[in-house]
Amino acid sequence: MILSIENVSVKTKTHTIVDNVSLSIQKGEWFALVGQSGSGKSMLSQAIGQLLPTSLQVEGEILLGDTSLTSLDKREIRKIRGKRVTYIFQDYAGSFTPFRTIGQHFKEFMQVQGISSVGEQKDRIAEALESVGLPADLAGRYPSQLSGGQLQRASIALALLFSPELVIADEMTTALDSVSGHRILELLRKKQEETNCAILFITHDWRHVRKYANRLAVMKEGKIVETGGKHRILDHPQHAYTRALIEAAPLLKKGLPSGLDQEEGHLC
Numbered sequence: 001m002i003l004s005i006e007n008v009s010v011k012t013k014t015h016t017i018v019d020n021v022s023l024s025i026q027k028g029e030w031f032a033l034v035g036q037s038g039s040g041k042s043m044l045s046q047a048i049g050q051l052l053p054t055s056l057q058v059e060g061e062i063l064l065g066d067t068s069l070t071s072l073d074k075r076e077i078r079k080i081r082g083k084r085v086t087y088i089f090q091d092y093a094g095s096f097t098p099f100r101t102i103g104q105h106f107k108e109f110m111q112v113q114g115i116s117s118v119g120e121q122k123d124r125i126a127e128a129l130e131s132v133g134l135p136a137d138l139a140g141r142y143p144s145q146l147s148g149g150q151l152q153r154a155s156i157a158l159a160l161l162f163s164p165e166l167v168i169a170d171e172m173t174t175a176l177d178s179v180s181g182h183r184i185l186e187l188l189r190k191k192q193e194e195t196n197c198a199i200l201f202i203t204h205d206w207r208h209v210r211k212y213a214n215r216l217a218v219m220k221e222g223k224i225v226e227t228g229g230k231h232r233i234l235d236h237p238q239h240a241y242t243r244a245l246i247e248a249a250p251l252l253k254k255g256l257p258s259g260l261d262q263e264e265g266h267l268c
């Protein structure tokens with residue numbers, strides 16, 4: 001097991017946002033987390049890397065392999081974030097600081113991990129950018145000088161720089177047009193096959209669940225209402241909320257919802 005979330009709650013002083021959630025993700029697995037806006041998906045995913053503001057209280061245990069992430073101090077979790085667990089966000093523009101070049105973002109990641117040789121940094125940046133289909137000289141550009149698709153490719157390169165065990169992708173294609181989004185997910189799948197990282201994939205798009213996920217969990221009002229294999233949940237949802245979400249996804253209506261009876265390439 002790569003990630004084990006055990007009885008995790010996220011609370012404000014007055015209410016509970018994530019309510020006693022348990023789930024686990026295996027090595028190399030693409031695990032989707034779905035649910036309506038405000039159900040707590042992002043809060044749960046940010047609890048993993050201790051990204052939540054201190055005004056929110058996190059209870060329970062989160063294990064990455066044998067490492068208890070919940071008990072690490074700020075310095076320790078910072079080393080793990082970027083190396084063993086990485087994030088790709090929807091707001092790719094916000095993931096990059098406007099006044100720093102793409103290369104400077106990579107350098108900062110490397111400095112945290114103790115890679116300070118300028119030559120090594122340069123080589124690794126070039127290699128990382130080329131591995132996601134971007135030219136190495138793009139490192140000298142500022143984020144505003146890249147398209148959304150290029151920025152998301154750079155985010156993937158950054159997220160995979162140290163071959164993490166877990167990549168958390170929070171609605172990473174929402175801000176892209178559907179063709180660019182499709183290419184980005186194909187790239188992520190290819191990189192996952194190369195590195196065997198696990199992916200926690202937060203999405204509202206059931207076509208992406210159908211195409212990429214191995215297993216998924218459905219979240220409602222801070223609780224997981226259903227977890228299981230993709231085909232089981234899509235074709236035989238047990239919970240009324242899951243059924244309602246699937247029925248509301250227009251492109252899933254033809255044939256079996258899991259698409260087992262259709263050609264996959266057709267649908268994205």
Ligand SMILES: Nc1ncnc2c1ncn2[C@@H]1O[C@H](COP(=O)(O)OP(=O)(O)OP(=O)(O)O)[C@@H](O)[C@H]1O
Binds near residue numbers: 012038044
């Ligand atoms: N810093 C915060 N303090 C208090 N409540 C917060 C804070 N951040 C988010 N929330 C609340 O937590 C709830 C869950 O938010 P979260 O972003 O996890 O939902 P989500 O399922 O990821 O939604 P979406 O799919 O729209 O991204 C929301 O009601 C949100 O308003």
